Amino acid sequence: MASEQAETRSAAAALETGRRVIRAERAGLDALADSLDPAFAEAVALIGGAAGRLIICGVGKSGHVARKVSSTFASTGTPSFFLHAAEAGHGDLGIIGSGDVVLILSNSGQSRELLPVLQFIQRRGLPLIAVTSDAGSDLAQAAGCLLRLPPVAEADPAIPAPTTSALMMLALGDALAAALWHGRGFSADDFSRLHPSGRLGAALARVGDLLDGLPPAPQVALEASLREIAEAITRGGLGCALVTDPDTGPDTGAAAVTGLITDGDLRRALLRDPPRAGEAAVSARDIMTRDPLTLDAGQSAAAALALMEQRQISQLVITGHGKPESGSEREHGPTILHLQRLLRAQVA
Template sequence: MAKPKPLMTKSSGPDDGAVQSALRTLDAEASGVAALSAALKSDLGAPFTAASELIGKAKGRLIVTGLGKSGHIGRKIAATFASTGTPAFFVHAAEASHGDLGMITIDDVILALSWSGEQPEMRNLIAYAARFGIPLIAMTADKDSTLSKAADVQLTLPKAREACPHNLAPTTSSLMMLALGDALAIALLEGRGFTSTDFSVLHPGGKLGALLKYARDLMHGGDALPLKPLGTKMSDALVEMTSKGFGCVGIVDRHDHLVGIVTDGDLRRQMRPDLLTLSVDEVMTRTPKTISRDTLAGEVLELLNASKITTLIVTDAKKPVGIIHLHDLLRAGVA
């Protein structure tokens, strides 16, 4: 039986129709983001600051709402706020009228997304916000729309042509909403001094969670830590290196302070007939690179890569308390 011939695919090039279409889409969307940036430097700047302050001072949560494509963007914006230290969740504008208004309290702030600002499903939500005095931020492209006029803060997006050749499918407009939502979330993150440590509490899972583990979570301590005092013969140091399996041995002084390290690289550099009779003092690398227990795993990986080494000793008040190997980062999913 004859084998079927493999399907032939045309290689993409600068004249490929699909590529040209993609480039037009990206150009259109980039022009929308550029217009948004220009607006922030002028008329949009003051309401953006007001929105940031309103959300930052809220006793409750940020309620993001919308429907259609704006709703999809709203869900992502709410997730970004929540993951960067601003309690937030999404309420569908249509579902709000069927009981979900009960999710919104008088301590919350509402961020409503609608390009036109005229969806009828928004009316009950607008009325609810007015009735209970819940601050309302409108993100629309029409400052004279029903939603914008009802809002306490109007984030009016600049007009922009959709990437769709018919200027119909929400593309550029959706990207602009997402970009402005991200800008608000990051402004609040920076304003409240949200640190990588805070970030790690909210992202314990996946690759990101692994990067945000601490050295203390991954290090080997106790008897697993290869250590020898100053004055030790290299023959004994080599036994310690081999038995512990990290390719190195830390050298401590009489106060148990780490003063040096002997690595496989040091052995190669010092290779000579009498190497095993020398003391570690003559072979070791002094003032080795170390990390603290609270160093994030991502930072450990960066230091290993930048220094072109595979092992770091963890110290506390100059005393070695643990050791981390590149393989530990691999097993944890960091590298």
Template sequence: GLPLIAITSDAGSDLAQAAGCLLRLPLVAEADPAIPAPTTSALMMLALGDALAAALWHGRRFSADDFSRLHPSGRLGAALARVGDLLNGLPPAPQVALEASLREIAEAITRGGLGCALVTDPDTAANTVTGLITDGDLRRALLRDPPRAGEAGVLARDIMTRDPLTLDAGQSAAAALALMEQRQISQLVITGHGEPESGSAREHGPTILHLQRLLRAQVA
């Protein structure tokens, strides 16, 4: 039959005698002797249960990836998910050329719905990302020099953030959130292939992870 492990403070009990392995707890009084409700004993059981669980996951080499795979909908599972997993099913990030006008930039940002657009260099083989333009950059350009902006004198290369902060698709969602909070930004450029299931980064190349995507996934 199956082995029986008993957890009790009474070594002489029927349960303890029937068990093949006895985990004996110390016999101590409850928090309030006048009310024999389980308090101290409940805490001891909880501590021993946690110790057994920790021993099992170390013994079986249970990893954060395993936890995320088995508990994808919970908060811990979401925090342990890979960035690429959160991008599955999303369209590629909007892109503009270095010589794009403010109108073209505004259209791209509006179309993408992410509050930003990637600036790419068409002269490179992989359409390399050279910058990032947010809707805030666009507004500041319009307010700083309205006549020049209206005459298409301001281009993407003039207002973009060069070499924007990037993160590989294989990194955890929690790492992405921590980086956004540290740098006080709401968008990250995601690069790399990440894990096989991270289809968005693999198929479309660099894309954008927005803070709202992390919050909707309950990564916090």
């Protein structure tokens, strides 16, 4: 019983500590947002107007944050490299080139590893943006643009590990990157070209990019017989066929898609009582799903998945023109996109 009570008290203490730390860090972010001033816009302009790249430097926890922020800039259209301050004096200063803008992160602004970097920047006359909490520090004094962190205590005053300060640096870096990509009109399509891999890249891909290797969907006329439908579905290998009507197609002469017949629709039709003498035979128009949902190949894969989930369906008719990564336009369709293909591409 005593051990159970001790475990309960320990769990309660852990929860309380976790909530206190998160609330303290949230307060730091609120203070950071309130502290932004025209220097923030100046920093965005400096980075956006650079003839070269954005070099982001830090050491310790600030170095870890700097590496992540540099990655965010690079993936959103701003060429950026991370420079570890401790390695800079051992040859890595060569990363910095003429035309570059340098962003240095340091809570204290006094880390001795920064000295060679500051001296090099000053000799080159390069623009320097500083993120620090101490306006009187060497870093702040050397910078042409100072983004000062608000005077907020770390999440646990008893242990001054970089917690709230590191989070504020990370948020400030993300804010700079976001302000820049919004100002440049950087789009989701632009991002997808720089981030083609992983689940995020798959979700941003265009539907047309997922159609490679898919044949056009087989088509049958409104009056096609069950045998003709079965032959078309078997030939197409997609488990379904489109019903088209040349009389309602666009001016280009292509027949309009008016219905969809799956192999399940066909089986159900064959299991019904056959027509009696004198009755018309069952045709495609009798068993098709009318006006099936369609999606242009230029839409995102995420949009296709969302539509399938919303309508509780497992396939979409894809029409129109896609734009593959090569940049060439080619027509994709009409064809059928199955939910399984989205799952294999890790869109979901």
